[in-house]
Amino acid sequence: MKVNGEQIILSEKIPLSEFLQREGYFCDKIAxxxxxxxxxxxxxxxxxLTDADKLEIVSFVGGG
Amino acid sequence: MISTxxxxxxxxxxxxxxCGKEATDKLQQARVAVAGLGGLGSNIxxxxxxxxxxxxxxxxxxxxxxxxxxxxxxxxxxxxxYKVEALAETLRKINPYVNLKLSCVKVSAxxxxxxLAQDEIIxxxxxxxxxxxxxxxxxxxxxxxxxxxxxxxIAGLGAxxxxxxxxxxxxxxxxxxGVSTCEEVPLYAGRVALCAAQQAHLVQxxxxxxxx
Numbered sequence: 001m002k003v004n005g006e007q008i009i010l011s012e013k014i015p016l017s018e019f020l021q022r023e024g025y026f027c028d029k030i031a032x033x034x035x036x037x038x039x040x041x042x043x044x045x046x047x048x049l050t051d052a053d054k055l056e057i058v059s060f061v062g063g064g
Numbered sequence: 065m066i067s068t069x070x071x072x073x074x075x076x077x078x079x080x081x082x083c084g085k086e087a088t089d090k091l092q093q094a095r096v097a098v099a100g101l102g103g104l105g106s107n108i109x110x111x112x113x114x115x116x117x118x119x120x121x122x123x124x125x126x127x128x129x130x131x132x133x134x135x136x137x138x139x140x141x142x143x144x145x146y147k148v149e150a151l152a153e154t155l156r157k158i159n160p161y162v163n164l165k166l167s168c169v170k171v172s173a174x175x176x177x178x179x180l181a182q183d184e185i186i187x188x189x190x191x192x193x194x195x196x197x198x199x200x201x202x203x204x205x206x207x208x209x210x211x212x213x214x215x216x217x218i219a220g221l222g223a224x225x226x227x228x229x230x231x232x233x234x235x236x237x238x239x240x241x242g243v244s245t246c247e248e249v250p251l252y253a254g255r256v257a258l259c260a261a262q263q264a265h266l267v268q269x270x271x272x273x274x275x276x
Contacts, residue, residue, distance in 0.1 A: 029193040031200045033233050038204035056232055058200070063219040063246035063256075064104045064191035 002054045010051045017044040020057070031058045072161055079116045087272055092118035094271045097183035099123045099171055099199055101147040103251055104215045105189030106137035107260030108267075113155045115268050119163045120155070121183050122148045125170040135253035171195070176202040180210070185270060187263050188214035191246070204235055213266050217241035218259040220249035227258040229266050231275070239263045 001010040016039060020027060032039045033056040039047055049055065080088045094117050098105045101124035109120060124147040128138045142150040148166040155162055167179060171190075176199070180186055186203050190196050196214060203212045217240035218227065226241040239262040269275050 029197050031197055031204065031236070033204075033236070036233055038201065040205050041201060058216070058232060058236070058238065059242075060193040060196040060200070060214075061217050061219075061243060061245035061247075062191060062193045063217070063244070063251055064100050064102045064189050064196075064215060 001049060001051050004056060010049060010053075013048045013050050015045055016047045016049055019049055020044065025057060025059065029060050031060075032056070033058075068160070075159060075161065083116070088116060090271050090273075091116040091268070095119040095121070095182060095184045096267055096271075097121035097123060097180055097186045098189055099180075099186060100189035100191065100195075101126075101136075101151055102132070102189065102191055103135040103253070103256035104218070104260045104263065105187065106147070106151055107257050108187050108189060108264045109151055109155060110137055110158065111261060111264035112267060113158045113162050115264065116159075117162075117267070117271070119165070121165040121167065121180075122151055123167045123169065123171060123179070124148055125168055135251055135256050171199060173198055173202055177206045180207065184210060185267055186210060186212045187267060188212055189260075189263070193245070200236065208235065211235050211237070211270055213237045213239065213263050213270075215240050215259045215263055217244045218256050219244040219246040219251050221252060221255070224255060224258050227255060227262060229262045237266050237270075237275075239266065 001008055035054050096117050098109045126147050128142045128145050128147055128150050130143055132138055138150050146168050148168050152164050152166055188196055188199050200212055200214055216238050222244055229239045231237050239259050
């Protein structure tokens with residue numbers, strides 16, 4: 001699977017929410033695109049990741 | 065006193081001479097929202113006005129405060145005014161013919177679909193990370209045809225060259241260093257303005273079809 005341009009190996013299908021938690025992301029400060037499609041926060045738990053996926057996770061920081 | 069007809073013609077003539085008629089028309093017809101009128105948003109709105117963007121939607125619920133004057137485009141005499149109104153005054157001094165829509169509201173996931181329905185390009189210029197994420201998620205979920213240009217990572221005194229623009233996907237662009245947060249270091253006028261300029265410049269490129 002490709003995450004933010006970097007190849008990582010995903011040995012089994014896992015829910016997006018589990019992946020995000022495992023990698024230390026804060027769900028209220030991110031936007032996630034899976035294969036070019038935005039994933040609404042309400043679907044993080046029901047969307048499953050596979051090794052063929054391309055994931056973009058944008059983490060926002062304060063300042064404006 | 066300069067007549068209004070003369071000024072309108074002169075303004076457009078200056079723009080046409082620089083950009084050509086086609087580009088001038090595209091800029092004048094564009095509808096751009098600026099969500100958040102702090103250091104990023106106030107600078108972005110002024111730049112878009114000078115670029116000749118014809119329709120701007122200014123969104124902010126807050127009032128001008130003394131703590132804004134060190135990096136935001138407001139003046140001492142505007143302290144206490146709503147930012148949408150204070151900035152509108154300034155923009156009309158630059159171009160009296162810019163079409164402004166003022167929304168003195170706090171953007172939420174609930175009001176976002178109606179609030180941004182008429183805008184083609186949205187500049188994200190909020191302060192808090194959670195608000196930035198809410199706006200970007202909301203725009204991408206509700207409006208697949210719109211483009212959002214977000215500011216992300218502008219705090220501190222890190223190198224200016226780290227403030228970069230990148231296209232994440234078809235509808236999402238990010239400007240900033242991506243990491244520096246105002247929770248750890250202060251915001252400074254120059255670095256914030258760099259990001260605002262990147263965002264405004266990207267909006268111009270998108271309007272003129274230079275981003276593919």
